[in-house]
Amino acid sequence: MHPTRRHQSYLAAMAHRVSGALLALFLPVHFLLLGSALDGPEALDHYLRLADNPFVKFAEWGLVSLLGIHLALGLRVLLLELTPWPHRTEKLSTWILPSALFALGLGLLFIYRSTS
């Protein structure tokens, strides 16, 4: 990593951007799946049953976690840019750990809900 980027604000910006890009890659698949409902409930159920596959379940957990981290770090950007300072970027950098924990928690909740 370039030495100018070795700080938490950069890490937060990158985590936000990379999670957003990965979620954007998933969106076409998401719409394709939803679009199958136009062919009737059986077509949609056929795709939804794929979610019973452990690998698909793992991928879904990844998506939920990405959504969690993107949401939390997006809130950070909104606070940073749209609310008056005196908060400092350093202080908002502490947002990273709670964001990661929030994403982890959301992922675990997803696993719990989908297995119970």
Added chain:
Amino acid sequence: MSSTVTSERLLQVSIWRGGDDGRLVQYEIETRENQTVLDVVTEIQRRLEPSLAYRFACRVGVCGSCAMTVNGRPRWTCRTHVKNVVEDHALTIEPLRNLPKIKDLVCDLAPFIDTFKRAGAPFSGSNTRHEKPAAVKPDSPLRVAADAALQCINCAVCYSACDVVSWNPDYIGPAGLNRAWTLVNDVRHNRREQTFKMAFGEGGCGSCHSHGNCTRHCPVELRPSESIAGLKRAAFSGLPTE
């Protein structure tokens, strides 16, 4: 350079020589007590490489002209002790990033200085010397906002640290936008609206990705990120008012 030699081991210094198509050249000097990076460059120029070009003036952190890239990070070399940045007895010293190299450690600051004009500077007052000075209360919100962004000495460290400047040459950069924020909050400036439009126009504050490299590296601890955020907010709420 008369201070005590503190280590048997020599300091390995790589210095950028030439212009944009130059290369790093290795030098060896003694490690000394209380040695700044500017001391290192000066010692090499005086003892080993008389043709080495570099800039400095005050040597005490006032003028900002000795800013260079040290081990990958932009710094005032006069205020950077070798012991705080040396890695395995080695230093790499290059000119500031994001600016054209002229020769060795000297870069062309003209593109950086231009960013101030592109951001809507300079100050433009309408009063003459025959009128009373404008009364600006020190605790007025606009003055407080401008105060937080003053004291920039245009050393270009933030411009050199900025990722967006390195990706997008049209981006005004943190120093110019920081200056625009002080003008937008200056009730004596009679081109506030125009300055704001320029700072929000193409290559303006909307291009900032809020990485915070500028705030992280500013040697006088200004927060250009805060100024740029202020400009972005003004896009929603309009020019700041008393």
